Amino acid sequence: MDSNSKTVYFTIDFHLVVREKPLLYNIYINSSTVKGKDHYVKIVRPGEVLNDEDIEGFKKYQRIHVLESERGLYLKSLAEDENIESIDKVSVIKDSAVKHLDDIFNPGKEFNTEILGEALDGCHDSMKAMVDVIKDYDINSLKKLIGDLSFHDFYTYDHSINVSMYSVLIYKQLKPKASEADLVAIGLGGLLHDLGKTKISTEILNKTGNLTDEEFAEIKKHPELGVELFREANPEFPGLKKESIEKVIVEHHENI
Numbered sequence: 196m197d198s199n200s201k202t203v204y205f206t207i208d209f210h211l212v213v214r215e216k217p218l219l220y221n222i223y224i225n226s227s228t229v230k231g232k233d234h235y236v237k238i239v240r241p242g243e244v245l246n247d248e249d250i251e252g253f254k255k256y257q258r259i260h261v262l263e264s265e266r267g268l269y270l271k272s273l274a275e276d277e278n279i280e281s282i283d284k285v286s287v288i289k290d291s292a293v294k295h296l297d298d299i300f301n302p303g304k305e306f307n308t309e310i311l312g313e314a315l316d317g318c319h320d321s322m323k324a325m326v327d328v329i330k331d332y333d334i335n336s337l338k339k340l341i342g343d344l345s346f347h348d349f350y351t352y353d354h355s356i357n358v359s360m361y362s363v364l365i366y367k368q369l370k371p372k373a374s375e376a377d378l379v380a381i382g383l384g385g386l387l388h389d390l391g392k393t394k395i396s397t398e399i400l401n402k403t404g405n406l407t408d409e410e411f412a413e414i415k416k417h418p419e420l421g422v423e424l425f426r427e428a429n430p431e432f433p434g435l436k437k438e439s440i441e442k443v444i445v446e447h448h449e450n451i
């Protein structure tokens with residue numbers, strides 16, 4: 196089995212498992228104690244309903260996991276759960292978004308159109324859950340929420356995620372009747388606005404001194420390059436207006 200077809204899992208918190216409602220995803224434990232020889236065993240299936248006692252019982256396994264391919268379902272049910280605090284929800288959603296942004300923006304990782312497509316799908320799942328949680332926030336409560344969230348050392352990711360959240364709420368103030376799909380599209384535009392920077396050399400991006408005219412001309416291409424990349428990856432995004440996402444990407448440095 197090559198590394199591409201390897202099944203990938205992620206760890207979830209015990210207190211963020213949905214209770215008293217049919218589960219949307221499978222839960223696994225790793226029954227191996229030998230490092231590098233993981234053996235995952237399914238302990239709960241979709242449709243099963245868990246209570247506090249069940250989840251307390253899982254703690255003997257130390258950690259519980261969900262399939263990476265079911266991350267979208269996990270985020271969806273997390274976002275919809277009324278018993279979980281918004282800060283906990285947004286923190287998990289943000290970690291997911293960081294993971295997908297890292298697949299896109301980390302210059303040390305392999306990058307191609309297929310990888311971008313998968314990362315975009317992950318961003319879509321994250322943004323759907325994010326909009327579900329923050330759509331009724333006002334700007335001041337969002338500001339507080341962002342202040343309460345833990346921050347990573349990766350400026351680009353935190354910046355992109357904050358831009359996406361503010362974009363959603365500013366758009367909602369401008370268009371109070373905007374559909375959830377429109378808010379998700381705007382949020383994705385915010386999350387991906389600097390996509391084209393992946394095509395600019397890191398020497399230019401990380402240069403601390405003044406840029407030469409040529410370097411500045413190169414940087415100025417990133418909004419156009421971002422849209423090109425987005426079109427090449429051609430994500431499905433059912434129900435979303437992809438033109439809105441492209442518009443945010445291509446116009447994000449315009450100044451009226």
Ligand SMILES: [Fe+2]
Pocket residue numbers: 388389417447448
């Ligand atoms: Fe930019």
